[in-house]
Amino acid sequence: MKPRKDLLTIGDLSDEDINTILDSATAMKDIFTKSVKKVPALKGKSVLTLFYEPSTRTRSSFEVAAHRLSADVTTFTVSTSSVVKGESVHDTIDTLMSMKMDYIIVRHKNSGIPAVIARHCKAAVINAGDGAHAHPSQAFLDAFTIREKYGTVAGKRVVIIGDILHSRVARSTSTILKRLGAEVAYMGPGPLVPPQAYTGIPRFSNWDDVFEWKPDVIYLLRVQNERIDSPFFPAKDYHQAFGVTDERLRRIDDLNLSIMHPGPVNRGVELCDAAMDYRNSLICNQVENGIAARMSILYHLTPQTQNND
Amino acid sequence: MPTISQEAIQNALRDWAGRIAASSAEGEKLAVVGLISHGDILARRLVALLQNAGVPALYGALDISLYRDDFDMLSHKPALRASYLPFSTDGMHVILVDDVIDTGRTVRAALNALFEYGRPACVELYTLVDRGGRELPIHPDVAAFSTPKEAGVKVHLLEIDGTEDITY
């Protein structure tokens, strides 16, 4: 893999990059089985998590990944008040550069912020989710999980269900899966699924069409109540119309399909309770693989902080 | 260019097997751990030879990339291969196998990696080639061949390179 400072979107990566990171994630996962779940690869390196949007899961997944590579992790708490006060990202970048961080993991509600930070500092910047733009580490863990389950991603059919339009997960995960040779389709409430002309991805509007398409994996997006300023759809109908109900779960079980979800699950919205214990649910695997994928990402990036200053 | 033949390599491995079989005590837990990406092949062959000699040994492979001491000098990180060590090394007699030893830094990394799988009773180091140039106080217990420090060494093994010899 060619030296790469940042991971901002899947689209920036070559096929070789994607495969190298996925392959190394397998090796990283092996570390979890040892009595000492830690390797010295990033010993003495400093990793900063800079989350402008709350996310306990992604943040702790990155923190565990960094710890297992022996890096020192600092949590930069961006209080909502300083954002309200109008502290610009540039001021924050100046602060970060003074701290001589090697890796910065950033999440922000505005699309494109990680790119701005990456352009202005020497640290390796990892996009941990920016607006509705990209979430590349999620894409890697999803691809890794599917590859682990089926041996390969190529030729698998994955249907992503939910609010596609506002989902960075849908964008990044569909991109990586297509690059690895999978077929991807979208399903969700009409106005929240972008036209195929924008995405090149077929869209369905109901479960019958989804089943007819013969998917291997049902990927449910989280209904993001917190990021939506004004509601996009009548929330009470969501489970009946687009969620995995008990009845649909039986059908999924009959067809032996896998279920994935980026978490955290809204029970009774995307998934019925029974789906949480479904035998082919890969949701817990996703969480575990998230750490391996993020270790692999950290391992393969090359900060420019080592030379001279 | 001087060459060491396939036959010589095979003889060396047989010697090793004989030596280990002779020295291993009754009831001793033996593991042969090779360093990816040539030592693991030698280790696998050695385990097979020991098996034939009636000495049971466990097989393991280590990728030491994550333990290297020269990370900051690498322009890009080596691709990782999964280590395979499905057992605890507590109390074991571990034979560490690699193709070439020069600076000793790889073995240093390998020892660090190995100790995170447990506390072996003893560790021995077997290498095919010793080309000198040590930078650390680490020396092989057994080295089948030695080559001059100035010469580059290339080890080819049938399983991954399609041919088998050592050139220097």
Added chain:
Amino acid sequence: MTNTYILNATWVLDGKPYDFCLGQDSDTACELDGICLPGIERIAPAGELEIPAGAPRVHDAAGKILMPALFDMHASIEIDGRSKRECVSRAGQAAIAGGVWGMLVMPTPGFCFDNAATLDSFHDAVTQRSAAEMLPAGCISEGMKGEQQAPYNTLAARGVSILSDGKNPPSNLLMLHRAMKYASEIGMTFALRGDVPALTANTCIHPGTTSYKLGLHGTPPCAEEIGIDTALRLAADAGAKVHVQTVSTAGGVDIIRRAKAAGQQVTAEVALHHLLFTHENVGIYDTTYKTLPPLRETSDCEALLEGLKDGTIDCIVSDHTPCTPFAKKQDFTSAPQGMIALDTFLQAIYTHLIKPGKLSWADVVRTCCINPVSIANPVDLEEDVPTAAPLLLFNPENGVEVGGDTLPSGTLNTPFLGTKLQGCITLPLQ
């Protein structure tokens, strides 16, 4: 002092060469094709002008185009962190560089034209510092807050004839309706942009392939269309004149076309960048291309050009908005909207619209010289007479690469930075 003679200049409207003599008396003027040529004593077809033997100032302008300088109906001149006087001075220089002799300055927080003091100090700054004419557009509401009507009589007494609340037209329709009823009595025109804030809040780009790829919220075209329609209906009811600002959508053009056909007193403008660029130019978060309203589709550009040609849209404006490099370096959502356009206005129009044959010189004279002046109606306050546009010479053969040193605005937020534009402007003549 002697007269200056300029020979063989091509008159912009008929393409024929003329010789002319610049007078020394500022009151002299000639007329050609109904266009006033101030400062010109005599004009005659090439070769027919009598030149006194030994006249020291005779210039050959063969290949250069003689035309009235441009008037820009829509410029914002405020630069964050710079003094007002510097803003005025820079915008004036920028305008002259782009062939623009005068402009209507939109109110901004720093130039809040809702009171006599601000207008007076602005007038002084312009008189002392600006190379170009600047007319202030008065605020519709005090502080542009959309709540209380500004003192229109006070504004009118200082030469204000156009009212605008800048980027944020009033959303309180009752306030606007009453303002229209009151101010139209004293001859005010309302310059409004079509917008429905509830639909456009937190948006920054045209909804389409680019917005999807970048994960940005899109500004629906219907917000502009509804806004224009609302403004037109209010104005029709109140009997007010409306000038629709920066139309960006094909739908908006249609609404104005219908209103004009129905006989409503409405004029409209399009920003140059909406004719030249689309949302695809945004590429990967290029904040240079973040504008208000956003850049739309190719089909919208075509509809806007069509509207210009058939008279639905009256003027091309610069929508000049200086933004500091610091501000534009932010992420796309946070960065301010706007481009600078005065510095390169005529050169860009020539290079990207006239040369490729999208507009004729006659279209440009109509939409950039004649129509804006008749809408903004610049009046010399001291003399109380209409100000006529000066002339400029445009040399289409010479070109220049746009760089920091060719941008008197002092900011770099132009998409032409680093590109070559055709045209070299002499303004004023002498």
